[in-house]
Amino acid sequence: MSSKEEYLEMLREAREQLPAVVVSGERFTPPKPIIAIEGKQTHIVNFKEITTALNRDPKLLARYLSKELGSPYFLTEDGRKLILSRRIDPRQVENRVERFIRTYVICPHCGRPDTVIVKIKKAWVLRCQACGAETPIPKI
Numbered sequence: 185m186s187s188k189e190e191y192l193e194m195l196r197e198a199r200e201q202l203p204a205v206v207v208s209g210e211r212f213t214p215p216k217p218i219i220a221i222e223g224k225q226t227h228i229v230n231f232k233e234i235t236t237a238l239n240r241d242p243k244l245l246a247r248y249l250s251k252e253l254g255s256p257y258f259l260t261e262d263g264r265k266l267i268l269s270r271r272i273d274p275r276q277v278e279n280r281v282e283r284f285i286r287t288y289v290i291c292p293h294c295g296r297p298d299t300v301i302v303k304i305k306k307a308w309v310l311r312c313q314a315c316g317a318e319t320p321i322p323k324i
């Protein structure tokens with residue numbers, strides 16, 4: 185064996201000794217919203233991070249929160265922050281973000297977050313890329 189082959193062999197053995205990745209038991213832990221009350225507004229400081237982790241359009245979560253919390257909203261120009269133009273109890277905001285994740289991100293069949301929202305005719309469907317399930321979801 186050449187030294188390169190030996191090296192590759194060593195890598196292969198090292199990899200085999202690693203525990204198998206447990207996909208289904210893995211916990212999905214998107215960042216918790218960081219909320220700041222600024223005057224009469226409620227800011228979600230890490231909004232972009234959250235929507236990136238959830239792999240969702242920021243406008244979708246923004247619209248959902250605006251509807252659920254009964255507050256107009258705007259996104260900052262750089263898209264990092266969501267600003268709700270009302271003072272809202274941070275626990276309520278957290279609760280709604282969790283609800284959004286349960287309804288619009290997590291597949292109810294297998295519990296994985298690897299989903300996309302597709303629009304079939306006029307209905308919205310959560311399509312799971314892990315198990316293939318399609319679940320109707322309410323429109324936002």
Ligand SMILES: [Zn+2]
Pocket residue numbers: 291292293294295296312313314315316317
């Ligand atoms: Zn699934």
